[in-house]
Amino acid sequence: DAKTTQPNSMESNEEEPVHLPCNHSTISGTDYIHWYRQLPSQGPEYVIHGLTSNVNNRMASLAIAEDRKSSTLILHRATLRDAAVYYCILTRGGGADGLTFGKGTHLIIQP
Amino acid sequence: NAGVTQTPKFQVLKTGQSMTLQCAQDMNHEYMSWYRQDPGMGLRLIHYSVGAGITDQGEVPNGYNVSRSTTEDFPLRLLSAAPSQTSVYFCASSYRDRGANTIYFGEGSWLTVV
Numbered sequence: 216d217a218k219t220t221q222p223n224s225m226e227s228n229e230e231e232p233v234h235l236p237c238n239h240s241t242i243s244g245t246d247y248i249h250w251y252r253q254l255p256s257q258g259p260e261y262v263i264h265g266l267t268s269n270v271n272n273r274m275a276s277l278a279i280a281e282d283r284k285s286s287t288l289i290l291h292r293a294t295l296r297d298a299a300v301y302y303c304i305l306t307r308g309g310g311a312d313g314l315t316f317g318k319g320t321h322l323i324i325q326p
Numbered sequence: 327n328a329g330v331t332q333t334p335k336f337q338v339l340k341t342g343q344s345m346t347l348q349c350a351q352d353m354n355h356e357y358m359s360w361y362r363q364d365p366g367m368g369l370r371l372i373h374y375s376v377g378a379g380i381t382d383q384g385e386v387p388n389g390y391n392v393s394r395s396t397t398e399d400f401p402l403r404l405l406s407a408a409p410s411q412t413s414v415y416f417c418a419s420s421y422r423d424r425g426a427n428t429i430y431f432g433e434g435s436w437l438t439v440v
């Protein structure tokens with residue numbers, strides 16, 4: 216699977232939008248972009264995924280660059296419960312053979 | 327709705343002992359997998375299954391066995407525990423959504439090998 220690059224940590228204030236970046240310059244045409252997050256002492260939680268078009272769901276939005284070499288996870292209004300490690304993951308095809316996790320971005324939310 | 331259920335949640339083993347981590351899902355998902363997570367690291371894939379009767383190795387399969395006799399269950403067996411297998415283990419199940427797998431993880435099993 217192609218490699219992703221994320222900042223080690225980011226800080227934001229409660230009730231403000233958060234933009235988490237992910238670079239994936241070696242992405243191929245069939246690679247899906249997935250975002251998962253992991254709260255302390257819990258299993259990872261699915262956030263969102265996309266292929267080419269921007270995606271929205273109840274948790275977040277995914278903005279994908281036109282050349283697909285980068286993407287941004289957008290949390291529209293951060294709460295303290297959003298403090299977690301966020302993983303940006305690419306899968307060749309759908310990812311039936313599992314995910315390759317990097318170190319992710321540790322998001323800190325200030326009250 | 328139980329989702330993905332793992333047992334036990336905590337376990338201490340002596341070196342050389344064997345044990346089985348149980349995993350069950352009630353969502354009728356075809357795909358299941360096991361990951362381990364060491365302190366400060368991301369998850370690494372141990373084994374996965376794309377359906378009953380079919381299993382395959384992931385990134386770190388050595389020292390572990392799996393079987394998938396039913397859609398619901400995917401146990402992970404440690405054959406002869408070693409201190410290097412001290413880790414948190416996550417079972418997951420997934421389904422196909424808009425061309426890609428959406429994965430649901432269990433709450434984890436904390437294993438210490440002494």
